[in-house]
Amino acid sequence: MISGSGRCHYHPQRPGLGICVECKNVICVECTTQFEGINRCSTCLSAKLAKVKRPVTRREWSAGNVFLALMAVGLLYGTVYFLASLAA
Ligand SMILES: [Zn+2]
Numbered sequence: 001m002i003s004g005s006g007r008c009h010y011h012p013q014r015p016g017l018g019i020c021v022e023c024k025n026v027i028c029v030e031c032t033t034q035f036e037g038i039n040r041c042s043t044c045l046s047a048k049l050a051k052v053k054r055p056v057t058r059r060e061w062s063a064g065n066v067f068l069a070l071m072a073v074g075l076l077y078g079t080v081y082f083l084a085s086l087a088a
């Protein structure tokens with residue numbers, strides 16, 4: 001398809017086999033990863049997988065959980081203190 005530099009971008013001593021759809025680099029058979037039927041180099045695939053595997057919402061959710069837990073403890077403590085002051 002593309003003539004000229006038929007060498008792998010990551011392994012200059014190896015012949016290139018395909019082209020990564022993400023970075024358009026020529027990649028050898030070892031660097032080629034087929035994901036969803038599309039050729040990607042291992043660098044772009046790991047970057048894509050890292051993006052998929054690490055949702056940003058999860059971090060916010062855990063931070064929100066800590067905040068909610070603190071609020072619940074504070075509310076419970078306040079309620080118990082209030083009831084105790086009423087009973088006294
Ligand atoms: Zn790539």
Ligand SMILES: [Zn+2]
Binds near residue numbers: 008009011028029030
């Ligand atoms: Zn390679």
